[in-house]
Amino acid sequence: MPxxxxxxxxxxxxxxxxxxxxxxxxxxEAAELPLEDIRRMERYDLIPPEDVIARLxxxxxxxGQALSVIARNAWHPKEPIPDPALDLVCLDxxxxxxxxxxxxxRCPATGETAVVDTGANPEAIIKKARxxxxxxxxxxxxxxxxxxxxxxxxxxxxxxxxxxIDEREPRPAGTRDFRFITDGEVIELGTLKVRVLSTPGHxxxxxxxxxxxxxxxxxxxxxxxxGRANSSWPDLYRSITETxxxxxxxxxxxxxxxxxxxxxxxxxxxxxxxxxx
Ligand SMILES: [Fe+2]
Numbered sequence: 001m002p003x004x005x006x007x008x009x010x011x012x013x014x015x016x017x018x019x020x021x022x023x024x025x026x027x028x029e030a031a032e033l034p035l036e037d038i039r040r041m042e043r044y045d046l047i048p049p050e051d052v053i054a055r056l057x058x059x060x061x062x063x064g065q066a067l068s069v070i071a072r073n074a075w076h077p078k079e080p081i082p083d084p085a086l087d088l089v090c091l092d093x094x095x096x097x098x099x100x101x102x103x104x105x106r107c108p109a110t111g112e113t114a115v116v117d118t119g120a121n122p123e124a125i126i127k128k129a130r131x132x133x134x135x136x137x138x139x140x141x142x143x144x145x146x147x148x149x150x151x152x153x154x155x156x157x158x159x160x161x162x163x164x165i166d167e168r169e170p171r172p173a174g175t176r177d178f179r180f181i182t183d184g185e186v187i188e189l190g191t192l193k194v195r196v197l198s199t200p201g202h203x204x205x206x207x208x209x210x211x212x213x214x215x216x217x218x219x220x221x222x223x224x225x226x227g228r229a230n231s232s233w234p235d236l237y238r239s240i241t242e243t244x245x246x247x248x249x250x251x252x253x254x255x256x257x258x259x260x261x262x263x264x265x266x267x268x269x270x271x272x273x274x275x276x277x
Contacts, residue, residue, distance in 0.1 A: 003092070003099075006258030007225035009053075009071040010042040012271060015226060016060035019233045030059040047071055057271065066271035070224045075269055077223045077261035080252030083212050086192055090254065091128055093121035095147045101256055102148075103216055104128060104136075105209075107190025114138035114189050115155070116209055116216045117256060122151030126158050137161050138189065142218025143203040144169040148256055166198070168205030181207060197243050201236020202227035208244065213251045217244060221253060223261040226272050240266075241273065 007015070017027055024042065028035040033052065040046035048056075053071055057064035069075040082088070087106035092099060102119035106112070113134040115125050118141075129136055136159040141149050144165065152163060152174030164187060165172070167180040181187070183198035189211075197208040199220040206227075208217040219227035221240050229236040244253065249264025268274055 003259040005070065005073075005076070005224050006222040006255070007070075008044055008073075009047060009067070010044050012062065012067065012070065012225050013038070013042055013056065013060065015228060016062055016272070018229055019237070020060070027056075027059070031055050062271040063273075063275045064271075066224075066269050066274050069269075070271065075224060077259055077265040077269070080214075080260055080262045081250070083214050083252070085212055086214065088214060088254070089128065089132070090260070091119060091121075091124055093119035093124045095120040095150070098147060099257065100147045101254070101258075103254060104132065104134075105140075105189065105192070105194070105211065105216070106132070106134060107192045110190030112137055112190035112192075114140050114187075114194070116140045117142055117148040117218065118151045118155060120147050120150035122154035122158075125151075125155060129159075135159055138187065139163040139175075140187070140194070140209055140216075141165040141169070141172070142208065142216065142220075142256060143206040144172045145203065145219070146172075148218065150174075166196075166205030166207050168200070169203060183207075199236075199239035199243055201229050201232050201234075201239050204231045206231075206239070210247070213248065214254065215244060215247065215251060216254045218256045220244065220255070221266060221270075222255050222258045223253075223266070224258075224270055226270075237272075241276075245273070 054064045057067045089104040100119040102117040149172035156175045162177045164179045181196045185196045187194040195210045199208045202219045251263045
């Protein structure tokens, strides 16, 4: 059963409005639609007909056909091909009722293992690490939001390892043993080279981690959508188009929420980006 997309029509509309600094009323006026219809769409109460989706896409600078198939829940990204040169285990965990993904990354040659984000669920990570018979040597955070960084105290008590994070992020509670990272820095994990990609916009110091043709992208991009631009919409847009999309089409993107995808799938099907060079 594939993971549901993180974002529906209503989420995409909100994020596209954010990019224009538009209120719901601004959107209703631009698209010549009743304000109540916009409200209903954004609270997932109304999927409008095709001509309305096309009008919304046009005024929001989204690609209409891509938006339409997502609105009808008719698109799911093709799964990336696993990279045999690394072991990547995705953990589907919950913070309350909210699904979050975190990742165990293991070097097959040496067994050295890192976790990327905590999913606010250190118990699940500890259990999986025990099952895999590995001891984590690194905690790599994409950003400091609670659903990605809570539970450091338990992880640190279990594995006694440092935490990597961009200095522009707030310090999450639970450890003082931080390693501050910068764009382009390479973190060695056994024989794997994990490169830090600065991908701000969701948060000021948001990063993605790239190893071979795999990118663990936190809340920068979601399959069929983008993260919420809490710190800067233009920065987030550039992080995707200029950083993530600079990698080959078959590069896997593993976000913090929703299904895995690839650079090529997002260039072809993400309504924010497809049809734009
Ligand atoms: Fe986040």
